Amino acid sequence: MGDQIFYEYKDTRFGDGITLDYYRGEYSLVSAKKGQDDKIYMQWCYPQKRGENKGPLEKSLPWKIKLGDKVEAVKAMEFFLKQLKDNAPSPDNMPIDGPQEDNVPF
Numbered sequence: 300m301g302d303q304i305f306y307e308y309k310d311t312r313f314g315d316g317i318t319l320d321y322y323r324g325e326y327s328l329v330s331a332k333k334g335q336d337d338k339i340y341m342q343w344c345y346p347q348k349r350g351e352n353k354g355p356l357e358k359s360l361p362w363k364i365k366l367g368d369k370v371e372a373v374k375a376m377e378f379f380l381k382q383l384k385d386n387a388p389s390p391d392n393m394p395i396d397g398p399q400e401d402n403v404p405f
Contacts, residue, residue, distance in 0.1 A: 303339045305331060320363065326372035327363040 307316040314333035318341065319326060330342040344362040345355035366372035 305333060305339050307333055320361070324368060326366045326369065327361070328366065329361050329363040 304319040305316055306318075307314060314335075316331055316333065318329050318331040318339055320329045320341070321327075332340050332342065334340055342362040343359040345357075345359050347353050348356055366375045
């Protein structure tokens with residue numbers, strides 16, 4: 300894909316953001332940081348094992364969300380963009396009948 304496409308979050312002190320990655324025919328959004336050298340560093344994680352032993356795997360992997368091939372990735376991003384625009388809660392449309400800070404049950 301050539302140069303990495305990186306989006307840096309607003310008001311971040313540590314260069315936090317996400318990058319669009321292309322690997323083996325699949326697009327993914329990957330948690331990343333921009334270093335002081337302006338290089339993009341993907342964040343890595345140790346996924347959980349399946350089965351009875353739910354400890355972490357020995358091998359780390361990029362912390363990513365797979366989107367699929369280009370056609371599927373565009374469909375997925377358009378779907379979530381529509382959800383954000385139409386339905387997602389925001390400070391302007393959040394219900395005010397939820398728990399108040401002084402009524403927290405712990």
